[in-house]
Amino acid sequence: MTIKKTAQRGPINTDTDREGARRITGHRKNPMMHQLKHQLQPRMRIEYLKTFLLLLLALIIILPLALLFSSSLKDDRYQITAELGSLKAFFVPNPSFNNYIEILGPKAPVPMARFFLNSCIVMAGTVVGTLVVSTMTAYALLRGKFRFKRIIMTGIIALYIIPAEAIMLPLLFLSVKIHLSDTYIIQMLPFMASPIYIFLFHQFFKEIPASIAESAQIEGASFWKIFHLVFVPLNVPALVTVTILQGMESWNQYLWPLLVVRSENVRPMTVAIASFFSTSDIYWDRLFAASVVMMMPILVLYLAFQKYFIASIASSAVKG
Amino acid sequence: MKKEPENKLSRFSLLESFQELGMLTPALILLALFVVTPFIMSIPLSFTNQKLFPSPIPVKIIGLRNFRQILSDREFWQAIKNVFLFTLMILPTQCGFALLAAYFLNKQAIMKKTLRAMFFLPFITPMVIVTVIWATIYKYPTGLLNSFFQTVIPRFQEIDWLGNRHTALTAIVFLSAWQAYGFQMVIYLAGLQNIPEELYEAAAIDGAGGWKRFIYVTWPGLKNTTIFVLTITTIQALKLFTQVNILTHGGPLGSTNTLVHYMYEAGFIGQKIGYSAASSILMFLLVFAVVLAQRLLLKRMED
Structure with missing residues (x-):
């Protein structure tokens, strides 16, 4: 029984891969455990087989992404379409960055660099705006002394039930009426006061002991000071979470810019890439390169902060 | 003597409530403008033949x-x-x-x-x-x-x-x-x-x-x-x-x-x-x- 228990418990409580493997093999300094090692061997073999199968499955799953990267390095668009159906699609005998130069260079047929910049501006503005607006709101609704606090909070949460898609066409009509359509600002403003992020910050702020705020108050710190000197610095994880979630959402925004943006000056990457499909003869070489350019920032951030990405997604569900 | 700190306190709390409201207002304005307004607007709009851009056809109420x-x-x-x-x-x-x-x-x-x-x-x-x-x-x-x-x-x-x-x-x-x-x-x-x-x-x-x-x-x-x-x-x-x-x-x-x-x-x-x-x-x-x-x-x- 003890053997079974160790074998089971081992992988669950581990944090690092190596430690997990060590626990399964029972490789410990304890001589008795060492003696028992051979009995654990089949269990270990199953573990390795499982890992191998999972790895194989994971590779199959990310195969489409490999296709994206390999094709973007092929110079000739007829070569891309010709090789799409075979294993050649995944191999690049002579990689070239011509596609990238073609779409990002000064003589680009479509100003992809501009679209990329537009996406960056909209994302940065939306994220900063969201952070400022929702932390302030959450804090005021938690620590403020005005009346109707509860009702306002409930009202904000209730708005969460309205799907953005269900108000987008009336909102488009409104934006045209107030002459805000076809600007950066209209791509950012509607998403800044998001009920879900206000609620998320509210939950995080609640966990800060009231005594901290009270002692700051006795020291003479004002309402605003306690906010930006105590509450904001103490909630960096929440800030990171909202930055990741809202950043991804903004980067992927498609329907709203499709409706509200007309000129190339403010057009984001998503709409620009989708417009490649509107011609019957698709320039796959440029399309793949543009897609990689759009994918790259998220991919780099994801590989660098993988843990935070996954934790953010999880907390958005658990807290929300 | 007694009046002064009281005064100070009330001025202080006035500032406080000003800050409280100031921090709450941006979200309320944004939500009112970009969520509540279009949502409520869609109800009267749905009873009309409103076009996105001005058109020669006059806008009128067409019921259901x-x-x-x-x-x-x-x-x-x-x-x-x-x-x-x-x-x-x-x-x-x-x-x-x-x-x-x-x-x-x-x-x-x-x-x-x-x-x-x-x-x-x-x-x-x-x-x-x-x-x-x-x-x-x-x-x-x-x-x-x-x-x-x-x-x-x-x-x-x-x-x-x-x-x-x-x-x-x-x-x-x-x-x-x-x-x-x-x-x-x-x-x-x-x-x-x-x-x-x-x-x-x-x-x-x-x-x-x-x-x-x-x-x-x-x-x-x-x-x-x-x-x-x-x-x-x-x-x-x-x-x-x-x-x-x-x-x-x-x-x-x-x-x-x-x-x-x-x-x-x-x-x-x-x-x-x-x-x-x-x-x-x-x-x-x-x-x-x-x-x-x-x-x-x-x-x-x-x-």
Whole structure:
């Protein structure tokens, strides 16, 4: 029984891969455990087989992404379409960055660099705006002394039930009426006061002991000071979470810019890439390169902060 | 002597309440302008023949004509049917695979982080890029999927996956599931962490094998997680738009038309804002019904 228990418990409580493997093999300094090692061997073999199968499955799953990267390095668009159906699609005998130069260079047929910049501006503005607006709101609704606090909070949460898609066409009509359509600002403003992020910050702020705020108050710190000197610095994880979630959402925004943006000056990457499909003869070489350019920032951030990405997604569900 | 500190205090609290309101106002203005106003506006708009841009036809109140027209429009019902079918197909595919992946990754000891990072990679891929990649996989006749089937099945006739009205919606289901299952997987992983280890140990002592432990310990322990996952996936399915808009434009023959795409075509392509506001209201009611159903289900299970 003890053997079974160790074998089971081992992988669950581990944090690092190596430690997990060590626990399964029972490789410990304890001589008795060492003696028992051979009995654990089949269990270990199953573990390795499982890992191998999972790895194989994971590779199959990310195969489409490999296709994206390999094709973007092929110079000739007829070569891309010709090789799409075979294993050649995944191999690049002579990689070239011509596609990238073609779409990002000064003589680009479509100003992809501009679209990329537009996406960056909209994302940065939306994220900063969201952070400022929702932390302030959450804090005021938690620590403020005005009346109707509860009702306002409930009202904000209730708005969460309205799907953005269900108000987008009336909102488009409104934006045209107030002459805000076809600007950066209209791509950012509607998403800044998001009920879900206000609620998320509210939950995080609640966990800060009231005594901290009270002692700051006795020291003479004002309402605003306690906010930006105590509450904001103490909630960096929440800030990171909202930055990741809202950043991804903004980067992927498609329907709203499709409706509200007309000129190339403010057009984001998503709409620009989708417009490649509107011609019957698709320039796959440029399309793949543009897609990689759009994918790259998220991919780099994801590989660098993988843990935070996954934790953010999880907390958005658990807290929300 | 006594008056001074009191005065100071009241001036101080005046500043405080000024700050409180100042911090609250931006969100209230934004929500009022960009959520409440369009939402309320859609009600009167839905009773008019309002166009997106000024047109020679005068705007007038036309009563329930928009609603009557929508409800008798075959395309609208097909969009509802498609969204319903899409939901039915994507729930088992996406959530099932997410649960499976989470279950095997949860107790994984070797290369845990690498595997999890790989499994999660599709979720961080923007949907627009997902459509680019899958457009080539589904490509007719030389795409990867067609040539795969040609190697496996002799004399396989190539299929225009996205151009055939019998396969287009299913093709959209698979690419959507591929992109989004990572989200459900992460939620399931969190749910699995909440199941106490003692339950597994007790089951093991009782002699329950892997499958039995899954049925009697894991699955009941994930009941609330599953309800949450199913609801959120259903709501996401009701909002289906990007993939369909880029790859099929709702075609062929309306077989991939969706609610949001219907609204988009009426309001943006057709410029009929009144008409699309009416369909927005119907969409809201549908989403509301799903959320309500989830609440009732959760409540009943608690009782």
